[in-house]
Amino acid sequence: MAFYHYRGKNLQGKMKKGKLEGSSKDEVMEILKSRNITVLELKKLNSIWHKEIYIKSPISSKDFVLLLREFSTLIEAGIPIIDAVHILIQQTTSKPLSKVLNSIKELLSEGVSLSEAFNKYPKFFPLLLVQMTRVGEVSGxxxxxxxxxxxxxxxxxxxxxxxxxxxxxxxxxxxxxxxxxxxxxxxxxxxxxxxxxxxxxxxxxxxxxxxxxxxxxxxxxxxxxxxxxxxxxxxxxxxxxxxxxxxxxxxxxxxxxxxxxxxxxxxxxxxxxxxxxxxxxxxxxxxxxxxxxxxxxxxxxxxxxxxxxxxxxxxxxxxxxxxxxxxxxxxxxxxxxxxxxxxxxxxxxxxxxxxxxxxxxxxxxxxxxxxxxxxxxxxxxxxxxxxxxxxxxxxxxxxx
Known part of the structure; x- marks a missing residue:
């Protein structure tokens, strides 16, 4: 897996840039295509310098459970998912989690499902949660x-x-x-x-x-x-x-x-x-x-x-x-x-x-x-x- 810096435009013509991890350029291109981003520039980065390293888990078990509880309560109250994520960003005191939630909010605004957005950050959201979130999306x-x-x-x-x-x-x-x-x-x-x-x-x-x-x-x-x-x-x-x-x-x-x-x-x-x-x-x-x-x-x-x-x-x-x-x-x-x-x-x-x-x-x-x-x-x-x-x-x- 390597990191790639991309620059492109979405369907509204707005410029988008950021960093993505993928096994190849083609895979990153497919991910960006699924987000409706037309790639203008794609450059491979040095994975050693750009990889995010965590000595311990980036989010504690207690904070993770609290996050899911709050997320569940907000959705149950009828708040749209993207607005619920915005509220969670304002409430969290963890900088790594805040950064990830901001990225998830951006993905949701581009039409990506919540389960797919979670799947982009396996260090924060385990595979089991991703699959269960997908089940929740399908079942309503x-x-x-x-x-x-x-x-x-x-x-x-x-x-x-x-x-x-x-x-x-x-x-x-x-x-x-x-x-x-x-x-x-x-x-x-x-x-x-x-x-x-x-x-x-x-x-x-x-x-x-x-x-x-x-x-x-x-x-x-x-x-x-x-x-x-x-x-x-x-x-x-x-x-x-x-x-x-x-x-x-x-x-x-x-x-x-x-x-x-x-x-x-x-x-x-x-x-x-x-x-x-x-x-x-x-x-x-x-x-x-x-x-x-x-x-x-x-x-x-x-x-x-x-x-x-x-x-x-x-x-x-x-x-x-x-x-x-x-x-x-x-x-x-x-x-x-x-x-x-x-x-x-x-x-x-x-x-x-x-x-x-x-x-x-x-x-x-x-x-x-x-x-x-x-x-x-x-x-x-x-x-x-x-x-x-x-x-x-x-x-x-x-x-x-």
Whole structure:
């Protein structure tokens, strides 16, 4: 994908200029043609300098949900879409969002539909929202769809918060343990090293081991920046290598205690997304394909992809799911019942509600189990290092 600067005229003869992203000049020309713009000049830009880079998501989950709620309310009140966008521009405090909404307003004034306008900005408006907006435009209940999508993304945000609550504490304590141990080994233990060398008596084995670990730590500190670059490089390589990335996701789901918890999270997201799409009469093949794009874990993606192929051949989704160990029997049976009774959307909704409660319970249990273990682990590491320093000193005082 590259960026192109264009200059042209619309049907009213008004000059238009701006920047568009596309895979080729022909694609950009087609986009501008669909907007009824006659191109006078089209020039490729350096994508490195013109690409908009966001360190984090350009819009927070809370702001995104609020945006959809306000948009839904304005349309329900009978305000035209383009005027509703104008009101949202005035209300938003986010500069990136304000810029995007201004562009959407311009696209709407040129006759582009709201779903197509959303589709131009995937960093702000996910594919699922684009497709559901298209459904709302066709059915004439766009306000209802936007409100329901706000509820959907609100649930997704709550799901993320539950994950953070369950995993943040163990990760922070583990990181703190590593940092404290590293500081003790690299900066505190060496202070006593010369003193121990002058000690004629044999040092305890664990003291020798700690001193050896201190020497290794002092050498590793110079390789720390290199190790960081290696980790970043590995993550980039992992993202580009589909087979390795699949294997990594597979092993993640196999981690004791954590793996089943993450599996429940991915299955909840799958059930919420697929159920929401089917509830709004999106064809099942399109719904499965969209859900595949929304789910992040590649193992679940593969299951959905194979389910798509099975349904395309006239088979049941459960024919694929029964061949994997990651889909619990409850989900398979509920989906099978939903397919037979043509109430798959309702079954998926019940599944997502059930697993939301499961995630709450597991999150609380994880915190209760890991908290004392991690505290003991941290105390044990610090205690071993301190004893390795303190005990030889006491022995030295005894011989004085």
């Amino acid at each position: 209940n766009l306000d209802v769809i936007l409100d329901q999508m706000a509820t959907y993304y609100e649930k997704q945000y709550e799901l993320k918060q539950k994950v953070k609550t369950a995993l943040a504490y163990p990760l922070l304590v583990s990181l703190f343990s590593i940092v404290v141990s590293f500081i003790l080994l690299v900066f505190i233990v060496p202070v006593f090293e010369d003193l121990f060398r002058s000690y004629d008596q044999e040092l305890p084995l664990y003291t020798k081991m700690v001193l050896q670990a201190s020497e290794i730590g002092k050498k590793l500190i110079w390789f720390l920046p290199v190790m960081i670059f290696i980790v970043i490089g590995f993550l980039i390589f992992l993202d580009q290598n589909s087979k390795l990335a699949y294997r990594f996701d597979y092993l993640t789901l196999k981690i004791p205690i954590i793996g089943p918890f993450l599996t429940k999270i991915h299955l909840t997201r799958m059930s919420q997304t697929l159920g929401s799409l089917l509830h709004h009469a999106v064809p099942i093949l399109q719904a499965i394909q969209t859900t595949e794009n929304v789910v992040q874990n590649r193992v679940i993606k593969k299951i959905l992809h194979e389910s798509y192929q099975a349904v395309e051949k006239g088979e049941s989704m459960t024919t694929v799911m029964r061949q994997t160990s990651f889909i619990p029997p409850l989900i398979m049976e509920m989906i099978a019942v939903g397919e037979r009774t043509r109430s798959l959307d309702q079954m998926l909704y019940k599944l997502s509600t059930f697993y939301e409660k499961e995630i709450d319970d597991v999150a609380n249990k994880l915190k209760a189990l890991l908290e004392p273990f991690l505290i003991l682990f941290l105390a044990g590491i610090v205690g071993v290092i301190m004893l390795a320093v303190v005990i030889p000193m006491f022995q030295m005082f005894e011989f004085m």
